Structure formats: structure tokens, C-alpha cells
Amino acid sequence: MMRRVGDFMCTLALAGEAAVLLTVAHALTRRVTYRRWSRLLGTAGGVGGAIAADADRVRAARVGRIIDRVADRHPWRPVCLPRAMCGRWMLNRRGVANTMFVGVEPEARAGAKRMLHAWLVVSGVTVTGRITDRDIRPIARFGDAE
DSSP states (O other): OHHHHHHHHHHHHHHHHHHHHHHHHHHHHHHSOHHHHGGGGOOBTOOOOBOOOHHHHHHHHHHHHHHHHHHHHSTTOOOHHHHHHHHHHHHHHTTOOOEEEEEEOSSOOTTOOOOEEEEEEETTEEEEOOOOSSOOEEEEEESSBO
């Protein structure tokens, strides 16, 4: 019984952290230029071969699920970019190697705008921003993993 209470409290704390960071990321992407907020994400374009341990992948998956749950209930309905930023900050705090990508659709469909998208990856596993039905090419990368 005590373990359940402890798990619930940990999940509640993660959800609270996600709610605050989603709000910060949303505000930054709406009110601050890319040049300024991108510095908060770490090194851009870093290349490295960091591989997360199994425990880190499990932790990253949990953080991703919580971010999605909180974002789906958040008053501003954060889209992929604030979700990826939030995940990056939360995983960095926990020492989990991760990479955040920002990408663009190379060609727009007839009469449509080009789609921009952001996603977060830990050891080849997408934590936030899964997309399967569009061809998105990375144009920016933050982090030293992958």
C-alpha cells in the first residue's frame, strides 16, 4: 500500500513539473525569438554517441507519457515544440541523455502550408512528438545523444 502511495506521489510531482515547464515553454515560443529561447535547450547540432541505459529509456518513456497527459489537459493545449522542450528539460534534470529535433516537411501538399514539427528522442526511441504519416526532415538538433 505504501509503495502505491509513493508511486502516486512521484507521478503527481512529475505531472506538476510538466505543467510548469509546459507553461514556460509555451510562453517562450509565443513571446521570445528563436535565437533567445533555443539557448535554453543546450548545444545545437551536437554530434555524439551517447546511449541511454535501459533504466533511462524507461524513465524517459514515463516522462513522455506524463507530458502528453498533462499537455492534453493543459489550458493552452501545448503542441509538439513546447512538449519536446519540456521533455528535454525534465530529462536533463534527471541526467538522461536525449536529443531534441526540430524539422520541416520538405514539400507541402497542394494548397497546404509546410508542416513544422519537434520531437524528443532517447536512444532511438521517440519520447514526445511521434509522427508517422508525414515526411519530416530535421533542420535543427539540440543535445549530444543519437
